[in-house]
Amino acid sequence: MRDFALAPPSVSPLTGGLADSLFETAARNPTLPLIARRPDAASTVWEEVTAVELRDEVVDLAKGLVASGISPGHRVAIMARTRYEWTVLSYALWAVGAEVVPIYPTSSREQVEWILRDAGCVAVVVEDEQGVMTVGSVCATLGSLRQVWQLDAGALEELAARGQFIPSATVDSLRRIVLPDSTAVIAYTSGTSGRQLGCALSHRNLASPCDTLLAGWGHTAAPPGEQGRVLAFLPFSHVYGLMIQGLCVRGGLLMGLEPDVSPQSLSSALRSFRPTYFYAVPSVFEKIYKNFLRTAQQAGRGALFERAAETARDFATATERQRLGRGSGPGLDLRLQHALYERTVYRRLRAALGGRAARGTSGGSPLSRELSLFYEGIGMYVHDGYGLTETGAAVTMQPLGREKSGTVGQALPGMELEVAADGEILVRGPSVFQGYVNDPAATAAALRNGWLATGDLGRLDSEGYLTITGRKKDVIITSSGKSVAPTALEQRLRMHPLIHQAVVVGDNRPCVGALITLDPEFLVHWRAGLIMQGDTPLREAREENALREEVARAVAAANSTVSRSESIRVFRVLPEPFDVANGLLTPSMKLRRDAIVQRYAVEIDAMYQARSRPPRLGAADDLSGLDGLDGLDGLDDSDNVFR
Structure with a gap:
């Protein structure tokens, strides 16, 4: 195959588990704020948690887990929205060598029962009484489940109190025996057809794409000299959300946590937190665009918005041709029109997203070239990312200064891409998962001589840019x-x-x-x-x-x-x-x-x-x-x- 991978950045080899990066940051820069949260959706005040504060909470909770009988290799499910406790729990579990099993809080009773049984979970953490009732309705069929902890009932505080007699050195000892290839997460596929499959992802699988992205592109997350700010509202139950958490904790970015994804709460969070980098899924970018249009039309400025949007796409298209060496860039008339709309339209649109993000990433499903060009044209370049649950999220990235909208970029350093004769995308590299739990036949079908058969269809152009065209089964x-x-x-x-x-x-x-x-x-x-x-x-x-x-x-x-x-x-x-x-x-x-x-x-x-x-x-x-x-x-x- 032709190797079109981006130039490899300098990435230190992983020697331990995912929790190590938090402990290292706390030792190196204890007062660095890592987490921001607000008491409710109406608040505009974000409370920050420093690296040393987060580490201490993780240690206290890890001791409570040990006191409750959680040992290395045990699987504990987390069924909650994207909230502070999710981060503390996951890092505490990783610190003692346990494995995290994410479950969407909206999952049906049947889905919850299947995941808890298939993964053999010994405990599950739920968010509220509804979660307790869902798990309680299937407990009789789950022989390995011993504990159900409810966040809103003070479970974490009770666990921390239970572990007071456990020495902190015990947590350090357990953390130090976690190896890069130890399993960190059992992430279940979305189950668009058939039974959900549990993907076993190691600490290396999850850390590798994060470290590669931070080494090659981390400086784009914020203006020079500033700490990057990322609003995390995508579910940590999905590997995309887990990657965002990993990027923030490993890269020292300030992660704002927003559990309420209603339009009102999300809009309020964006305006008050003001992220410097924006992660979302295509439906969010589509919804934002439609809200822009609807608001303009309601104000009697629909025609103005549509002209401004068309100018933004034209300007981005011309700029793209220039950076790819295929044109001279926007002409004088287009630059003047763009400058006019910058003063009257674009800056107001960016203000609705917090006003500080110059770049963003869309993942989970394809983003249209038209939308990508629109956002670039208004001053926030959004590239379409590609990854799977089976690859710990990211597989590709846009080369800086050579971005091409409508594609998902080129293979990340260390990753290899190949398109089979039938159009299926094949992937090989350090983030490819360990296999499906309890399903060797599905594992053998997916992993072929070291290559992951993704089930996605695509094409590679002459420069190695990958375009996703759909799912093979669809x-x-x-x-x-x-x-x-x-x-x-x-x-x-x-x-x-x-x-x-x-x-x-x-x-x-x-x-x-x-x-x-x-x-x-x-x-x-x-x-x-x-x-x-x-x-x-x-x-x-x-x-x-x-x-x-x-x-x-x-x-x-x-x-x-x-x-x-x-x-x-x-x-x-x-x-x-x-x-x-x-x-x-x-x-x-x-x-x-x-x-x-x-x-x-x-x-x-x-x-x-x-x-x-x-x-x-x-x-x-x-x-x-x-x-x-x-x-x-x-x-x-x-x-x-x-x-």
Whole structure:
């Protein structure tokens, strides 16, 4: 294969476990603030915890764990939101050689039971009474589970008190026998199809990408001479969130912890904490963009925002061509327009994100090039990262000064990438996991001669930049034999402010179709902006027709990016979103495609049957001028899903 890995930075070899970095920082720079938290979502005051304070709390808790019978190799589950106790617990467990098993607090009873049993957990830490009830309902089937600790009932304080008679030297002795290849985390896959698998990740697996990123890119986390500030709101139950925690603790960055991810709390946290680097998932970046647009439209400045957004993308595109040696950069007119919008629009948009972040990372699923260019154009470059649970998160990164939006960059130093003949991405390197617990067959299928078969599809360009095109298992084969990767179409559909979610379907069907859900907040705003007169029934019918046409335009825009044989020919708008509660999203917000197709089998059948019927005549339903879309859900009264 061709080696396109980025130039290796200087990284000290790992000699112990993940907890060592906290103890080393506390000894070297005890007053360095490492954690910031606020008492509630309404507060703008962040209380800081120094390295020595955090270490002392970790030691006290570790002694309590020892007194409670937790030994090296024991597995303890943490089922809580991203909060201070999560960090203290994880480092205390690692300090005594125990293994952390993250569980999403939104997980179903069945998921909790499976993970606790499959991992053989001896204890579980829950957040509240609801967590106690969930675990309590399955305890009878869990022979190894001995302890259930509740954070909101003062469990950590009780544990610390229980361990007062244990010498601190005991914790030091246990910590020093933890080896880099000892298992640190059993992270369960999202379970988008089939049973969740427990990925055994060593201390080296988790530390390696963090240390590599800090060595090569750590200086970009803040202006020179300042301590970087990162707002951690993604769940630590996901390996992406764990990587953020590791980056902050190992790199001496100030980590602000925000457990409440509601739009109001997150907006308040960004404005008051003011991060210097912004990590999120694509849905967050998409939501922020749509909120910008909606706010501008409500203020009567929608057209101004759209012009400013287009200028931002044009400016970023020209800047990208220049840094890649393919152009001279933005021309005079574009620079003047950009400078004007910088004064009137862009700085206000950045202020909503805290005003200090010049760079950001999106991970978890693909980020569109269009969005990446928009954020770069307003002054905050956001690159799309690539990694898996099985790789301890990061696998690639953008080379500094050679960033290319729409790709996930090049392989990290020490990592190797290869694309197989069928398009599957293969990965090899120090962060590749140890295997799936209790499933040697799945491990053998995933690890082939040292290479991890990721299940992701992609392509490497001539310079080694990787572009993710989808998941191997998600590829749709139409009845005519056409293969379609749904990710790009779904991504493009979600760019329309009205569209919240999209699932492309079409296996063994004559053409590609889509199930669409609408953004409830933007839908209310969109309806308010319509000027519809007349009697209520007629007004509602015209409003409904207008909404159908708007969604059809979004579909047509998405189709413009693919060939006709790959384009969406039929679609159905669903009355409710896909979410974790109805079992159609994983706790990490990934689509459960098989469950969605099964749940909406009747609607999918009706969608294709409507396409085969002759179209009705009538101006209200005539969408033939919309870029060749045909059979758009029949658009008859019986198919009405907007009421």
